[in-house]
């Protein structure tokens with residue numbers, strides 16, 4: 422008998438509600454049974470009763486197999502409240518230290534994965550204000566990089582590059598010529614881990630500004646990329662833009678140590694401008710669902726979903742949110 426997985430579902434806000442339903446529809450059509458538990462969280466919930474992410478919910482999540490999230494964010498909530506209080510709290514508290522974002526455009530021969538460090542860097546929340554609101558105001562926001570945090574992420578990327586599904590090449594992206602403290606720690610960690618345990622893996626290094634040019638002019642050069650949290654955030658939007666658009670960009674926020682659930686979400690946001698109109702492309706959410714199945718140990722179903730999504734990425738499948746979901750489900 423097939424296993425049942427306990428999955429927390431956060432549809433969230435805006436198009437998140439629409440795209441996750443299509444993802445769940447496709448997973449069911451692929452023959453995988455999920456025992457889903459809905460969590461009404463996000464900007465709309467916050468505006469309604471002030472709830473962001475209670476510790477009791479986090480504790481429930483620790484016992485789940487995975488979390489599937491649509492998108493969070495609503496106009497009317499100040500920037501940072503939901504991002505820090507829900508999404509980043511989830512990444513930090515559940516120790517989702519790898520943010521894995523694959524980019525594929527078969528027609529152009531593009532196939533690379535960005536491994537973004539997901540718990541440190543400028544996202545760590547270090548810093549603060551001095552004399553806030555006065556003419557002498559000071560604001561600092563430091564980048565926190567630990568040897569342990571960088572090393573576990575770099576090791577994950579090397580392991581991934583070595584899997585048979587990849588082409589066996591790893592590029593580190595940073596800005597070592599200017600960020601001489603953080604970049605130095607990253608560079609030494611990368612080189613030491615490489616020499617000690619992955620000497621056979623060919624590697625490269627790109628500064629992040631140069632990587633932006635290569636993403637546009639020669640993305641075929643990349644197989645696996647490992648980079649810091651903020652560089653990874655920016656580069657993966659660019660990655661989406663050069664591989665058919667953010668409507669196809671999937672992600673997994675992974676706890677590879679499996680001390681708790683991992684979380685899967687499309688890279689795109691809640692898109693309030695098109696919410697509720699059955700217009701959003703659900704492919705990124707569906708592909709994120711496939712990543713979730715990979716992680717749950719259902720790679721055959723995940724492969725079938727990815728194959729069906731190729732027709733959406735090539736433009737063969739188009740239409741409303743629900744229609745694209747149905748057409749993908751029908752191809753499984």
Ligand code: IPM
Nearest residue numbers: 504505508509654657688690
């Ligand atoms: C992403 C998003 C988030 C991030 C925001 C919403 C906090 O842009 O997942 O890429 O910056 O990590």
Ligand code: MN
Nearest residue numbers: 654655658688
């Ligand atoms: Mn982003």
